[in-house]
Amino acid sequence: MTVMTYREAARRALAEEMARDATVWALGEDLGRGGIFGQYADLTARFGPDRIVDTPISEAAIVGAAVGAAMMGTRPVVEMRIADFALCAIDELVNQAAKARYMFGGQARVPLVVREPIGVWPALAAQHSQSLEAWYTHIPGLVVVAPATPADARDLLKAAIRCDDPVVHLEHKMLWGLEDEVPDATNAAPDPAATLGRARIARPGDDLTVVTWSRLVHDSLAAAEILRAEGRSVEVIDLRTLWPWDQDTVLASVERTGRLLVVHEAVTVSGFGAEIAAVVSEALFGRLKAPVRRLGAPRAPVPYAPPLEEQVRLTAADVTAAARAMLG
Amino acid sequence: MTEPDAAPRRNVDTERLMGLLSEMARIRAFEETAVAALESGLYPGFIHPSIGQEAVPVGVCAHLTEADPLLSTHRGHGHTMAKGATPTGMMCELFGRASGVCGGKGGSMHIADFRVGMLGANGVVGANILIAAGAAHALKVKGETGRVVACFFGDGAINRGPFLEGLNWARTFDLPVLFVCEENGFAATTRTGVLTAGDGPAARAESLGIPSLTVDGNDIQAVDEAAAVLVGAIRRGEGPRFLLAHTYRLTGHTSMDAAGYRPEGEAEERWTRDPISRCAERLRQAGVAETAIAAVIRSAEEEIEAALETAKDAPWPAPEAAFTDVQDLGAPVPTRPGGLAR
Numbered sequence A: 001m002t003v004m005t006y007r008e009a010a011r012r013a014l015a016e017e018m019a020r021d022a023t024v025w026a027l028g029e030d031l032g033r034g035g036i037f038g039q040y041a042d043l044t045a046r047f048g049p050d051r052i053v054d055t056p057i058s059e060a061a062i063v064g065a066a067v068g069a070a071m072m073g074t075r076p077v078v079e080m081r082i083a084d085f086a087l088c089a090i091d092e093l094v095n096q097a098a099k100a101r102y103m104f105g106g107q108a109r110v111p112l113v114v115r116e117p118i119g120v121w122p123a124l125a126a127q128h129s130q131s132l133e134a135w136y137t138h139i140p141g142l143v144v145v146a147p148a149t150p151a152d153a154r155d156l157l158k159a160a161i162r163c164d165d166p167v168v169h170l171e172h173k174m175l176w177g178l179e180d181e182v183p184d185a186t187n188a189a190p191d192p193a194a195t196l197g198r199a200r201i202a203r204p205g206d207d208l209t210v211v212t213w214s215r216l217v218h219d220s221l222a223a224a225e226i227l228r229a230e231g232r233s234v235e236v237i238d239l240r241t242l243w244p245w246d247q248d249t250v251l252a253s254v255e256r257t258g259r260l261l262v263v264h265e266a267v268t269v270s271g272f273g274a275e276i277a278a279v280v281s282e283a284l285f286g287r288l289k290a291p292v293r294r295l296g297a298p299r300a301p302v303p304y305a306p307p308l309e310e311q312v313r314l315t316a317a318d319v320t321a322a323a324r325a326m327l328g
Numbered sequence B: 001m002t003e004p005d006a007a008p009r010r011n012v013d014t015e016r017l018m019g020l021l022s023e024m025a026r027i028r029a030f031e032e033t034a035v036a037a038l039e040s041g042l043y044p045g046f047i048h049p050s051i052g053q054e055a056v057p058v059g060v061c062a063h064l065t066e067a068d069p070l071l072s073t074h075r076g077h078g079h080t081m082a083k084g085a086t087p088t089g090m091m092c093e094l095f096g097r098a099s100g101v102c103g104g105k106g107g108s109m110h111i112a113d114f115r116v117g118m119l120g121a122n123g124v125v126g127a128n129i130l131i132a133a134g135a136a137h138a139l140k141v142k143g144e145t146g147r148v149v150a151c152f153f154g155d156g157a158i159n160r161g162p163f164l165e166g167l168n169w170a171r172t173f174d175l176p177v178l179f180v181c182e183e184n185g186f187a188a189t190t191r192t193g194v195l196t197a198g199d200g201p202a203a204r205a206e207s208l209g210i211p212s213l214t215v216d217g218n219d220i221q222a223v224d225e226a227a228a229v230l231v232g233a234i235r236r237g238e239g240p241r242f243l244l245a246h247t248y249r250l251t252g253h254t255s256m257d258a259a260g261y262r263p264e265g266e267a268e269e270r271w272t273r274d275p276i277s278r279c280a281e282r283l284r285q286a287g288v289a290e291t292a293i294a295a296v297i298r299s300a301e302e303e304i305e306a307a308l309e310t311a312k313d314a315p316w317p318a319p320e321a322a323f324t325d326v327q328d329l330g331a332p333v334p335t336r337p338g339g340l341a342r
């Protein structure tokens, strides 16, 4: 067991995979200086500029080139700097990476990882703050991952690199500095099929199931702690992978608690919470003690001024209030 | 660099030229047959014929091996066949049959044959330029030298961002890519020149430090010679090169486009510069017998006729194939046998 940050866990994961497999390489802007969040620190010194590749500000080319390089038998790890810039490479991800294997009748594999830092960070405002995971879950061919803890920052990234599907790997900007224990044992070789698509029960409980991911796992855990003081037992599920998502774990939990609250930082409307709510309602209709609820951001861009930003950024207090309302 | 000597050649390697004629004739026969089959309702959708442009892929691919990846466009039958795909596998793909090169899941616009290094046509104009740069980047990562990635695109594609990003990328990382611009005068139904600023494709490549050659793309010998020079330089590790081939799309944009936007007589005039007739004429001048030329053309037609007959009778893909090769994790699960998946 070692205590390390989410950033360091992710950094080590990439380094270990690169040391293990010479076909793994990373490309993106400013990686040579360690990446803008330090998640690539010192990797150029270790692996050289041909494997930690500093690219021009050409997001379409970063992903498009990675598609070609993946089809040619390498495993590119693509850095998008922040998720908002990945929109400059949507054709490359959606029309190319996600489609090549299928439309060429299985002749191609596109084992690339697209790392996209997501979420609200103070004062970054409308074009640097989005959480667009739902867009990617909608695209056949893609796997979508969103680690919330240092252990998962490591294990899920390693599994994503080993996965033969194109993976969108969403890392939350507010989590880079988060410190936690990372078990040594799982360091070895996470099998993608056994690691991706598995939720984690972050806190067991009996009265209400909160399904969430990324930053809001932590706020949901804080909310559960507040509600415990009120005699309420809240189960918090960290979904970890959004596609494929762990329906078995979620359904088993909601079947037991009878109540589901889905919490995400993204805009509520057409967010991935809607999919979870629909699946659970279809499967457990009649066994629910309360209507399924979603808690996400209002359908507004992220504003700049702190008092405005506060209006769209969910907190533990919001989760607590929503859960309390459902528990009656 | 300048255009290679366009004057008539005295020393014609007739054996080589006969081979190139044969390749062009096979592509021509394939596309004419495919258009006719489509018009008779034998398969669905539409195709983008490259009739009139055959000399460009044939001249370039004469310098590539199966180890050299090729990235193509929506107008990709010529590239695919010149790279070595069989007309039967291709025709079956157009017909949507299980024995098609993509198992019937790609069709004309997404045709690919990885066994011969043909890494895909593309339904998105310009997207293949970035994939080509990346395929070449993979060779660099793997430390492989001597291989060349060929990337074909039209003159319309140079106005999309990936053209700038991809050429800049290839030059910056010194990658082994041959960019081939097939300037056929049109981007869909619009004259490309009207909407293109500056001095065109080669000037743009040169401005990024990528040496270019400009050729008459309807002169198979000119393409063959230019490709030899450019591919040779790339194989020696000199980085990317650019070939601008002036050609002409003798048909409409798609098989359904009557090209009414073309001034009367333009296509007729351009047919007189058809690369296949010109090649045949040069062979005649070099003393090759008319019967030998006719035999090459007839053999190409017979090969394609056989491919057509095979495609007509080829079995459809099993319905379950709609759900295979989506992805390993979270693949669609058919909810009833052969039926809808979720």
Ligand SMILES: Cc1ncc(C[n+]2csc(CCOP(=O)(O)OP(=O)(O)O)c2C)c(N)n1
Residues within 6 Å of the ligand: B073, B074, B075, B123, B124, B125, B153, B154, B155, B156, B157, B158, B184, B186, B187, B188, B192
């Ligand atoms: C990004 C994109 N925009 C538009 C289209 C529709 N489209 C298909 S082919 C074509 C014309 C392309 O012209 P050019 O690149 O010169 O190639 P050509 O068709 O002449 O071979 C257009 C506009 C497309 N496929 N992709």
